[in-house]
Amino acid sequence: xxxxxxxxxxxxxxxxxxxxTRPNILLILTDDHRWDALGSKGHPFLKTPNLDxxxxxxVSFENAFxxxxxxxxxxxxxxxxxxxxxxxxVDNYHAVRDDLVFFPQLLQKAGYETAxxxxxxxxxxxxxxxxFDHWVSFKGQGVYWPFDEGLKVKGRYVPQANRTGFNxxxxxxxxxxxxxxxxxxxxxxxxxxxIEAEHDDKxxxxxxxxxxxxxxxxxxxLPPNRHAFKYENEPFTPPVTWAEKPEAFQDVPKxxxxxxxSRHGVEFAYYMDLDLEKYYKRYxxxxxxxxESVGKLVEAMEGKGALDNTLVIYLGDxxxxxxxxxxxxxxxxxxxxxxxxxxxxxxxxxxxxAKVKExxxxxxxxxxxxxxxxxxxxxxxxxxDFLELARKELTGGRGPAPTKPAWRKELLYEYxxxxxxxxxxxxxxxxGERYKYVRYHxxxxxxxxxxxxxxxTERKNLINDPAYASEVEEMNKRxxxxxxxxxxxxxxxxxDRGTQFHHRKVGGTKGAPFPTWYYRPAGTDGK
Numbered sequence: 001x002x003x004x005x006x007x008x009x010x011x012x013x014x015x016x017x018x019x020x021t022r023p024n025i026l027l028i029l030t031d032d033h034r035w036d037a038l039g040s041k042g043h044p045f046l047k048t049p050n051l052d053x054x055x056x057x058x059v060s061f062e063n064a065f066x067x068x069x070x071x072x073x074x075x076x077x078x079x080x081x082x083x084x085x086x087x088x089x090v091d092n093y094h095a096v097r098d099d100l101v102f103f104p105q106l107l108q109k110a111g112y113e114t115a116x117x118x119x120x121x122x123x124x125x126x127x128x129x130x131x132f133d134h135w136v137s138f139k140g141q142g143v144y145w146p147f148d149e150g151l152k153v154k155g156r157y158v159p160q161a162n163r164t165g166f167n168x169x170x171x172x173x174x175x176x177x178x179x180x181x182x183x184x185x186x187x188x189x190x191x192x193x194x195i196e197a198e199h200d201d202k203x204x205x206x207x208x209x210x211x212x213x214x215x216x217x218x219x220x221x222l223p224p225n226r227h228a229f230k231y232e233n234e235p236f237t238p239p240v241t242w243a244e245k246p247e248a249f250q251d252v253p254k255x256x257x258x259x260x261x262s263r264h265g266v267e268f269a270y271y272m273d274l275d276l277e278k279y280y281k282r283y284x285x286x287x288x289x290x291x292e293s294v295g296k297l298v299e300a301m302e303g304k305g306a307l308d309n310t311l312v313i314y315l316g317d318x319x320x321x322x323x324x325x326x327x328x329x330x331x332x333x334x335x336x337x338x339x340x341x342x343x344x345x346x347x348x349x350x351x352x353x354a355k356v357k358e359x360x361x362x363x364x365x366x367x368x369x370x371x372x373x374x375x376x377x378x379x380x381x382x383x384x385d386f387l388e389l390a391r392k393e394l395t396g397g398r399g400p401a402p403t404k405p406a407w408r409k410e411l412l413y414e415y416x417x418x419x420x421x422x423x424x425x426x427x428x429x430x431x432g433e434r435y436k437y438v439r440y441h442x443x444x445x446x447x448x449x450x451x452x453x454x455x456x457t458e459r460k461n462l463i464n465d466p467a468y469a470s471e472v473e474e475m476n477k478r479x480x481x482x483x484x485x486x487x488x489x490x491x492x493x494x495x496d497r498g499t500q501f502h503h504r505k506v507g508g509t510k511g512a513p514f515p516t517w518y519y520r521p522a523g524t525d526g527k
Contacts, residue, residue, distance in 0.1 A: 011058030020375050023346060024310040025112075025209040026297065027365070029078065030290050031071060031119065031218040032330065033316030035064065035339040038288060045234040046284045053344065054314060054430070059354045059390040062316060065431060066362045068332040068415055069318040069337045071218070072122045074362055079131075080105060081366030081381035083414065085488040092160065093435030095123025102207060103366035103380060104131030110375045113194070113206045117187045125159075126167040131210075136168050136186045138175070142215050144222040144286075146175040152228040153282055155220035156270055159420075159499060164269030178224045180216045180289040184296055187212045189321050195306040201339065207373070212297070216290050219270075219320075219329070223285035225388040230285050236250070236277040240460075241266075241326040244507075251326075253446045257512035259423040260326035261504045268505035269328045280322045283400040283495035296398045307443065311372050311387075313365065316340035324457070331421070333429040333438045334458055335411050346372070351392045358404075359411045359431065360386040382486050384408075409433055410475075416491060417442065420498045426491065430479045437475035441491070449475070464517055 037043065040060070049439040066074045069082045076082075076089035079102040084090050088097055104114045108131060115134035119142060120126060128135040140160035145151045165174040168186070175182060197205040223230075242249035244261065252474060261267045267277060300308040321327045321336045330337045338414040342360060344350055349372070363383030370377055371385040388405045413429040414509065436458070438448040449462040449472050462468040483489050 003217065004389050009156040020242055022110075022112075022207045023348070024207050024306060025369055025372065026106075026197070026210070026301075026312045027211045027309055027369070028294060028297070028314045029075070029118075029213045030287075030316050031215055032283075032318060032320040033217060033287065033290075033339050034319035034336055035316075037217075037284065038341055041341075045237065046166055046287065048287070048291040051314065051341070052300065052346050052430060053298070054294070054312060054343045055353075056349070056362070057352055058312070058343055059343070059350050059356060059359045059387075061342040061356045061358075061386065061389075063357055064315065064340050064342030064360050065338045065411055065413070065494065066340055067314075067411070067413055069332070069413075070415065071317055074317040075102075075120075075213070076122060077362045077383075078365050079316075081363050081364065081383040083382050083412065083488060084416065085414060085483075085490070085492060086380070086382060087120055088492055090492045091420065092121065092492060093124075093420070094494050095125065099167070101380075102129070102131040103370055104211070105465075106370060106371055106375050107131070107209050107254045108133070108484070109467075110373055111206055112373065113208045114121070114211075115190050116211045117190065118183045118460070120161075120213070126164075128167070128170065134169065134190055134288075135167055136183075136434050138162060138166050138439075139164055142179055142258060143175070143216060144179045144180050144215065146177075151222055152225050153222050153285075157220050170240065172346055173402075178289065179299075180214060180293055183212065183214060184293040187293075188296060188300060191300060193306075195301055198306050198309070199304040209369075209373075210295070214290055214293070217283055217286045219281040219283075219379075220280065221286040223282060224289050227285040227288045229281075230288070230350070231281040232278075234281065236280060236480065238276055239322070239324045239457075241323065242319065243326055248422075249459045251446055251448075251464055251515055252441070252516065253448065253461075254329065254512045255425055255440070255443060255445055256325055256332075256425070258507075261508040262423040263501040264327060264329045264331070264423050265496045265501065266272070266323050266326050266328060266419060267508050268503075271503065273526045276323050283320070283322070311346040311349075313342075313344050313369070315342040315362065317362070331415050331424040331427075333415070333431070333436070335456070338413055338431070342386075344368075348388070348390070349392065350390045351385060356386075356389045358389050358407045359433065359487050360389070361408070382411075398415070410478065412479070412488075418514060419496050420500055422502050423499070428476050428483065430473070430481060430482065435475065437472065437479060439476065439479060447472075464515075 039048040040055045044484045070238045073084040076087045116132040117136040118138040120137045126137040126139045139162040242252045254416045364386035410430045410432040414426040417426045425443040436450045452460045
């Protein structure tokens, strides 16, 4: 009996110590949130006070990227810490493999209580996934608004939209209102009892992990009525492209010029006569509900004293182009597509108000969360603990600040051609601290090299400039070394699924020419 009581006391004590020494973890993911769509980035009109608060009280990772700029592949990279060529999710139509380990599974084994609320979007399913004790999701893209009428802003047809409501732990629950608010409410209901248990110091409580995964701000951009047309009268300057100012650009790839007249180009965007200014303003208005959601979650934790023992991480699953290079949407390796906001707040371990310049990515999220929870990292992960770049000294101010770890100087980027959206070719790129090298596969076209220090908007392609020939050669070599080192020397191939959007606008821009330096006179020796 004494042994039993001693064992029971030990288990209860360890449970309390676990909850006290390991942080709670809140991961918030938004869709299509590009890096500069934040008030704290000096946006001319967008106000995001709650996200700005996280930046002010936490760490802003100024050079944060995704390794594939597409919803499902990026979300799989976040969950596995692996590149798309390793996890195998390379489009928005196929599910994840059964053999993949999601980091929440490892949190569960370490004693965490886990929950997922929001957009899953890997395969045509909303079934409960491994690694989560509590589950709330919807199929495909879901919908911002479940009714035909009621929203001030009207939208277009969106592939994979679904109105079947929510799967809440296996029970079908209808969607009753605006999706961002519904996701927030589901998250709040689960969160409330956990933070109250922590506040009351209840025996047996566990540390928790909550993954809030928004649909917003995915296209089509439909803000809630309380924010509709809020920015209608704000100034907007469309980006300059090679079509309006060809003298400002150099060696634009053919595929970029051809994509201008496609579903993902400004001339035929989503097969409509799209008003780019209105579209961008609706995007910003849609983001406001996400900012409010962040505020509600943070304030709920703060009100019960749980905030400072919680690691909060916020990021976008990819960026979004609003006319830059004549393009719409994502997928490519331009900055607007692959660069995202990434913010972390954890006052017990991270610096306050810090701005980290190193290159970090979505593949670093899983390793960082596992390390924060005291879990050993699986060898298969391609990412690293990015929070180490912002650790504060833990010696009460008496010792030196921690030394930053050795960190990557270049980031590997990849995107694999989709039959559904054939406008964008297969892309492999190295994004360095100064230069970006982009290599296209399976297409007769130009590669790209940009000096991001002198050309941050990527207008002057240096790929054929003799002064940069050695840089091209060296970056090409390092690109293949990075692929080989991560088992990436094969192109993933999946069976055809979904609609193919290959059309061009009648009467629109014709096919693009090859650059003049591609031409040469006929010779006699064939060399």
